[in-house]
Structures are given as C-alpha cells and as structure tokens.
Amino acid sequence: MRLSEFELIRKYFNTANLAFEKNEVLLGIGDDAALLNLTKEQELAISTDVLVESVHFPAGAEPAKIASRALAVNLSDLAAMGAKPLCFTLGLVLADANESWINSFSRGLAKTARQFNIALVGGDVSKGPTTIAIQVQGLTRPGKALRRDGARLGDQVYVTGDLGDGAIALASLGIPTHLGDTFLFNENQPSSACSQYLEKAYYEPEPRIEFARLCAEFINSAIDVSDGLLGDLGHICKSSGMGARINIEDIPFSDSARCCVTSENLLRAALYGGDDYELCVTVAEDKREQFLLKARESRTKITCIGEIVEGNTISFLNTAGAEIPLEQSAYEHF
Numbered sequence: 001m002r003l004s005e006f007e008l009i010r011k012y013f014n015t016a017n018l019a020f021e022k023n024e025v026l027l028g029i030g031d032d033a034a035l036l037n038l039t040k041e042q043e044l045a046i047s048t049d050v051l052v053e054s055v056h057f058p059a060g061a062e063p064a065k066i067a068s069r070a071l072a073v074n075l076s077d078l079a080a081m082g083a084k085p086l087c088f089t090l091g092l093v094l095a096d097a098n099e100s101w102i103n104s105f106s107r108g109l110a111k112t113a114r115q116f117n118i119a120l121v122g123g124d125v126s127k128g129p130t131t132i133a134i135q136v137q138g139l140t141r142p143g144k145a146l147r148r149d150g151a152r153l154g155d156q157v158y159v160t161g162d163l164g165d166g167a168i169a170l171a172s173l174g175i176p177t178h179l180g181d182t183f184l185f186n187e188n189q190p191s192s193a194c195s196q197y198l199e200k201a202y203y204e205p206e207p208r209i210e211f212a213r214l215c216a217e218f219i220n221s222a223i224d225v226s227d228g229l230l231g232d233l234g235h236i237c238k239s240s241g242m243g244a245r246i247n248i249e250d251i252p253f254s255d256s257a258r259c260c261v262t263s264e265n266l267l268r269a270a271l272y273g274g275d276d277y278e279l280c281v282t283v284a285e286d287k288r289e290q291f292l293l294k295a296r297e298s299r300t301k302i303t304c305i306g307e308i309v310e311g312n313t314i315s316f317l318n319t320a321g322a323e324i325p326l327e328q329s330a331y332e333h334f
C-alpha cells in the first residue's frame with residue numbers, strides 16, 4: 001500500500017532512533033519549525049523547505065523569482081512560529097553552471113534576504129535536476145513561540161490575505177495541479193491582468209513576519225497555509241484536540257481569483273490547493289480587540305472565517321448554515 005507523506009514521516013523519520021529526546025530540543029517534528037533552547041532570553045526556530053523544478057516552479061521560470069519565492073516560503077514557516085528571521089543556508093542543485101542564471105538567482109535571493117533581514121551563512125552546491133533546499137533559522141522569546149497545538153474551545157479562526165491564489169496561479173503558469181482536470185478557468189485562460197496578479201501572488205508570497213510578531217501575544221495557535229486550508233487547519237485541530245466550523249462565505253478571495261474560476265473551483269483552490277503561504281491563527285474571544293488592533297498596525301488584511309469547536313472534525317457551512325460535503329483530502333506530495 002502506498003504511504004501518504006505524513007505516514008511516511010511518522011513511520012520512517014519521526015522514530016525513536018531518529019527523533020529522540022535531547023535536553024535542548026523543546027519542540028521536534030510536527031510543527032512549522034523545530035524549537036531549540038538557546039539562552040535564557042532566546043529560543044531558536046529552525047525550518048526547511050525544498051523546491052523542485054517542474055513541481056514547484058516551471059522549468060524556464062525567471063531565476064530571480066524562483067529564488068525570492070524559495071526564501072519567502074521558508075520565511076513563512078518562521079512567521080507561523082512568530083519568530084524573527086536570523087540566518088539561512090542554501091542547498092542548490094543545478095543542471096549546469098549557467099552564470100547569467102546564477103546571477104539573476106543571486107539578485108532575487110538578496111532582495112528578499114535584505115527585506116527580511118536574514119543573512120546567508122552557508123550551504124552546498126551540486127549538479128543534478130534543479131532543486132533549491134533552504135533552511136531558515138529565527139529567534140523567539142522562551143515559551144512565546146506560536147504553535148499548532150494551542151487552539152482552545154471558542155477561539156475564532158482568522159486567515160491573513162486571500163486564499164486560493166497559489167493553486168490558481170500554478171494552473172495559470174501551466175503546472176498541473178493536483179486539483180485535477182475539472183479545475184478549469186472560466187474563459188480557458190485568465191485575462192492578462194489576472195495572470196499578472198496571480199503570477200505575483202505566486203512568486204512573491206508575503207511572509208507574514210511582522211503580523212505574527214506584533215500579534216503573537218494574542219494568538220493561541222498558528223500555522224502557515226501551504227497545503228490548503230482543510231489540511232493545515234486540520235493540523236491545528238489535530239494537535240490541539242479540537243474541531244472547527246468554517247463559514248465558506250467568509251473565506252477571502254482576490255478579485256483576480258474570483259474572475260478566473262467558478263465559485264466551486266475557488267473553494268477547491270482554498271481548501272485543497274495550497275501554495276498560499278498565508279497564516280491561519282486562532283484567537284480567544286477576550287483577546288480579540290487587542291489582536292485586531294495589532295493586526296491593523298501591521299497593515300495586514302485579516303478575515304475571521306469561523307471558530308474552534310469540540311470534536312475532531314472540520315465542518316464547512318454555507319450561508320444557510322448547511323454543511324457542505326468534502327470531496328477530497330488535503331494536498332500531499334505522495
């Protein structure tokens with residue numbers, strides 16, 4: 001029987017002989033980043049993400065864009081922990097050493113590194129199918145990191161930005177999505193204004209570092225939405241021993257996404273699509289006002305889409321309050 005991505009990790013990597021306890025490891029496999037005990041004042045958050053040509057970006061894509069996206073998706077995991085970016089390493093596998101390609105890649109990487117004040121401190125270069133493996137490190141204050149397991153009964157569920165753009169953009173860039181053949185555009189192809197917007201959303205996801213750091217003390221749990229809302233909110237629910245109720249009418253979509261696909265496919269892109277790199281956070285009722293104030297200060301669009309409830313399932317309700325049936329599970333690589 002084929003193993004799912006998460007079964008594979010659990011069975012072969014999150015094992016007693018690999019992921020064993022160390023005094024310094026405060027949080028191991030299972031969250032957006034691991035947490036290590038550094039000093040009395042600081043913890044270290046570590047996360048890694050791999051991008052493969054033709055899977056995560058089209059062959060022939062502009063190297064500067066690939067580079068800044070590769071760093072941004074890693075930074076998104078630091079944002080999900082409420083961590084402040086510190087440094088990163090770069091594992092780069094290239095089919096050949098084309099200098100103009102590498103020059104553009106380096107410029108794109110530098111732009112994002114400077115923007116988020118994260119310094120390159122090492123890496124490795126090798127020959128093979130084009131692949132980018134980045135590991136990021138960030139700092140948090142002891143006990144203050146955001147985690148997936150902190151959702152409490154009655155918390156409101158918020159997301160930053162818009163959902164669904166990532167999967168719709170991937171399809172418009174010509175990369176097959178796992179949403180299948182029925183995931184079609186209204187007019188075969190989106191208009192050029194919509195494609196431009198989606199392409200920017202895809203290559204320049206905004207890691208929500210500032211939002212997370214400003215709002216952290218009012219947030220109970222957090223995750224970055226990289227594999228679709230169903231799967232990622234599912235991780236929060238599972239780790240927290242809770243369920244969730246989401247009002248589908250409240251899920252935020254960009255105008256470009258709305259004009260490209262049917263409302264049914266919009267929802268599929270948000271729930272099962274992935275590649276959005278927005279944050280999903282849960283906030284207790286009595287912290288709501290302070291949370292909203294800080295979110296505004298960070299100039300980040302946020303939307304309340306539902307609440308945390310008892311149980312272990314996520315239900316999606318339409319405007320009439322009826323539960324809509326789910327058609328497939330979250331994105332997995334296998």
Ligand code: ADP
Pocket residue numbers: 009013014028029030031032033048049077226227
């Ligand atoms: P994310 O979407 O936040 O990058 P993933 O869904 O990829 O996280 O991974 C889930 C958890 O499993 C994370 O804590 C990640 O560090 C861990 N993980 C993923 N792949 C491996 C691996 N090959 N070995 C050990 N841990 C892994």
Ligand code: MG
Pocket residue numbers: 031032076077080223224226
């Ligand atoms: Mg993540």
